Amino acid sequence: MQKIIMSGDEAVARGAWEAGVSVAAAYPGTPSTEILENMALYKDDVYATWANNEKIATEIALGASIGGLRAFAAMKHVGMNVAGDPIFSAAYTGVNGGMVIISCDDPGCHSSQNEQDNRWYAPHAKLAMLEPSDSQECKDFMKEAFRLSEEFDLLTLLRLTTRVCHSKSLVEQGERVMPEEKKYKSEFTKFTMLPVNARKRHVIVEENLEKLKEYSYTSPLNRMEINNSDIGVITSGISYMHAREAFGDSVSYLKLGITYPLSDKLIKDFAAKVKTLWIVEEGDGYLEATVRGLGLECVGKEKLSCQGELDAARVRAAFGVGETTETYTAEAQAPARPPVLCAGCPHRGFYFALNAFKDKLVAVGDIGCYSLGASAPFFGFDIAICMGSGFSIPIGLSKALEKQNDSRKVFGLLGDSTFFHSGFNSLVDAVHSGANVCLCVLDNSITAMTGHQENSGTQKNLMGYEVPPVSILEMIYATGIAKERVIIADPIDQEAMQAAIKTAVENEGVYVIISKRPCALLKEVIKANAGIRCEIDADKCVGCKRCMKVACPSLAFENKKAWIADPANCNGCGLCMQMCKVGAISRIGGAK
Amino acid sequence: MTTNILLTGVGGQGTILTTKILSTALAQLGYDVKMSEIHGMSQRGGTVNTQLKYGEKVYAPNIGEGEADIIVAFEKVEALRALPYLKKGGSIVMDEREIYSMPVLTGDAAYPHDAEKELKELVGKVTVIPASKIAEELGSIKAQNICLLGALVKQLGLNETDWEKLISESVPAKTIDINLAAFKRGYEYAE
DSSP, rough: EEEEEHHHHHHHHHHHHTTHHHHHHHOOOTTTTHHHHHGGTTTTTTEEOOOHHHHHHHHHHHHHHHHTOOOEEEEEHHHHHHHHHHHHHHHOOOOSOEEEEEEEEEEOOOOSSSSOGGGGGHHHTEEEEEEEOSSHHHHHHHHHHHHHHHHHOOOOOEEHHHHHSSSSEEEEOOOOOOOOOOOOOOOOOHOOOOOHHHHHHHHHHHHHHHHHHHHHTTTSSSEOOOSOOEEEEEEEEEHHHHHHHHHGGGEEEEEEEESSSHHHHHHHHHHHHHHHEEEEEEEHHHHHHHHHHHHHHOOOOOOSSSSSSSOHHHHHHHHSSSSOOOOOOSSSSSOOOOOOOOTTTTHHHHHHHHHHGGGGEEEEOOOGGGGGSSSSOOOSSSSSSSSSSGGTTTHHHHHHHHHEEEEEEEOOOEHHOOOOOOOOHHHHHHHHHHSSEEEEEEEOOSSSTTTTTTTTTBOOTTSSSSOOOOOOOHHTTTTTTTTTGEEOOOOOOOOHHHHHHHHHSSOOOOOEEEEEEOTTSSHHHHHHTOEEEEOOOTTTTOOOOOOOGGOOEEEEEETTEEEESTTHHHHHHHHHHHOOSOOOOEEEEEEE | EEEEEEEEEEEEOOHHHHHHHHHEEEHHHTOOOEEEEEOGGGGGEEEEEEEEEEEEEEOOOSOOOEEEEEEEEEEEHHHHHHHHGGEEEEEEEOOOOOOHHHHTTSSOOOTTTTTHHHHHHHHHHEEEEEEEHHHHHHTTGGHHHHHHHHHHHHTTOOOSSSSSHHHHHHOOOGGGGHHHHHHHHHHHHOO
């Protein structure tokens, strides 16, 4: 069979396809996004769709599973919190067609708001759990996840981490094999979670987990590598790779592929073969808790902290094994290179306008590209917690400021995709509460942060088909808010955007601003702006640095003059032009 | 034993594609290969690292501090930032290009223009290539990555691969000629 290099995410999609999956849904989120993007490559065989949030994705997949098809929902770790509601109850119902939940955790917070360890969800929600260590296992485990889900009538959690999702290694390709066809059949006692049924299903799910625990003892997904009888390492997922790299053949291993339910018998067998047990795991002491619960002595989290991402060097240092690595230290310091809003980004205009009213408002942000406006030089908001909270935290915060006679107005900021995800729910609460807030939808017509995924506002879906776009404006109007309290403005147009913010600041009650301009990196935007850029007349420039205040990465200042240092990325948005008092900046290459 | 290569640059410079082409070549040569990247926020001007490990058998996909044999820096200061990952005795291949980050542009931080000198004194094995300049001369600065790839391939001695074919299959059709020329110039430039 042909072996090709695939990322873990690609391999998961391939495994799902080979397993005969028919429906797949997800909300984009790093490091999980590419699973669905790759699933859509098989659109002739699989219905692959972005859902507006992880709960909906789970429920779409669940509906397909109940209907008899193999289905999965993929999400980043924090998305599983959103999907928790259907997951906890669908765990009781079990499946018809196999159903897999994929959680992509992000140890080290590479692009996340926390580093929660979703392995705890498996015992908590009563899910079977598999943890692959590389791309080949991503594919193999995905197939096994569907098989186990059907054989044991359990929801199966495939738990990945950033390094598994985004590392590429060789994967043997297989063929698509369709499972035995299952029809939808009405099963009220199994799929309707009324108390009377739920109580009975709870008994059944516990029995099924017990059966899987028995099976787990012999599953090829768990394996021992006995090299000697001194030290035995218990590990799973990517941590196995780090341990293997750090210790080589100097220790023995129990590599666990099924990490819930854990086979007590297997762990005890392994413990009997070695003198000392080491637990190597990234994140929390999840395996360690079970090992200790069996009354076994082990070394784990006291050596390897639960924070951050592991690598072999860290594992070696923690357990004091192997050579210590030597490196170089330079005296020169590398200046920070934080990610910034792109040249021509509409959010830059929004934040610049917001800053003009800094002392009159308190801003709450959310999750998306616009979170880049939180740092220097805009310091655009003080608070950001989770998807959708940008529109609900302001309700409570406004009450607090009111009590303290603080007259500042609370602004909430979130993007179009976040609006569809859960922001709309919060908007309804805000309108209904009549709180003194201004809610701003930073609508750039795409889910930008994760790399341009379609959402309910776009005219095409993941599979490239034309779909009816949902109007954010009409959804806002549907709350019954007075139309004069809804303002649409182009964020690059400072006069319009500042006027909108001023109105909201100076008047009591709920306001909604739609800051509307498409992402500068959208293909059609790049095409429309081809050849257009700003130019600075060095003779006219007086070196006042006003243009530098917009913090555009295309602009630089040297020898007392501003200049366009990166003309290739300047799209001539003209925000800097509006700052210049002496008319030194002009737009060239087209009428705009 | 594995050979560990850390490629570092600024979002948009094409470190990921470079690593992918190299990985494919190494896999074709029969090596076990793992490549690791972190993306998500990197399109927006931040530092991008991709890591490549190859050998008979590779376990961990990522490179820890002091574990890289070679650092390939697409920008000068990124070589400096990645230095803690270089093992004693390792080498650096770098472009002389300077790309100023936002704190430098706004005057909040200084760019260490003499970093190259210090790196040469400290590490010794430093190959500096004007890859961006070469790519620009050839017609597109975007071919910088393939120029650096040429230099890296020379250093690694990977002469059994049909690079012309592999590069042609990996880059956009319109840019094949420029990229092939950039590869050749990078290869010839390297020691």
